[in-house]
Amino acid sequence: MFGFFSSLPGTVDEPQRLEARTLEALADYIKSGDVRRITVLTGAGISTAAGIPDFRSPGTGLYSNLARLNLPHAEAVFDIHYFREHPEPFYYLAKELYPGRFHPTVSHAFIALLHKKGLLHVDFTQNIDCLGRLAGVPDAKIVEAHGSFATQRCIDCRVEFDDERMQKHVEDGVVPRCDGCGGFVKPDIVFFGE
Template sequence: MDQELRQLAGLIDAAERIVLFTGAGISTESGIPDFRSPGGIWTKQTPIDFADFMGSDEARRETWRRRFAMQTVLRQAAPNRGHRAVAELIRGGRAAAVITQNIDGLHQDSGIPDDKVIELHGNTTYAHCLDCGTRYEIEALRVDFESDRIVPHCACGGWVKMATISFGQSMPIEAMRRAEDETLRADLFIAIGSSLVVYPAAGFPELAKRNRSALVIVNLQPTGLDDVADLVLKRPIGDALGAVVGVD
């Protein structure tokens, strides 16, 4: 390992409680498109606001059309070396939790238990009723949508939506509470594959640093916290974390 990787390994070995924070960059290595980066999904189509989803049948139909158009990519995506390295840190007891901005479920697919993954922006691998909370599986909804173009709705009369947090929708209270608690308990906070520009999620690395945690950033592009981080690695996530943790 080179000097930067040895430094990261040293920080991991010395830490008593590590918290990992992941963004889109870790999943782009699995073939999942980024949303915000140049050329990303949101540069090609405007995000649909939650108020529009609730108030317009046309917006609901377009939301589901976009989701089903991504189904093949999401179904084929598998955890990469970076995900496996994160999972190994959790499995070995060196990291306490993963706080993620991602909605793809790849951390769970890599073997991390649900209770160790804190999803700030929800999960797109399933849907739920906004009124009663009933869970729905994406493939079943897709069959009905493509056959009759009817927007998914629940037997209770509520609208069914992907279990993600849309623009204009309130952040999940329990996930935010857990993320804050884990951040305040960390003595090493590793931000992985995040531009650190999406708030309130990006506030957690800042909070960790203010609380005297060491802060490591692993991201190909510069972030707004590079100047205050204890270590910045601008290199592919899978290569960096895989080498340090010892996973292929």
């Protein structure tokens, strides 16, 4: 298949192969000077090392530990239709996950180092935790497939909500409401049904 794409106008030659499937071989390749842009794909594993639970691991994942919230099903906590009627379970969970409780890992620091060295093209992540930003990766280099806690807005009129006010609401366990229309405010995390 690579042969097909490499024959298209504007494509590049087949990339160099690593000498071995080791971190040392990867480091050697990066240091060789042949690497100019690195795209990083990250998911839950990069943040579980920081102590953030993933969603689906039996017994330890977020969904396994939501029984105390009396949800109709575990995913309801991230369902926009359920949130419109019952935002409290999400904010109970948000208090446990909100940025500031966890610290970037060595992996996050490595991605930030790639940026500082001018090698990071983009960090494409499924994570909502903002740890890449905390490590020093600029917003312009992060694509968050599921959104994040970095910004928030009213679910009705879409007006942005202040970061410090949001943090205070989450810490106090109070569901934030829009000053303009009174609608519920939620982080710009993509919920089921959006």
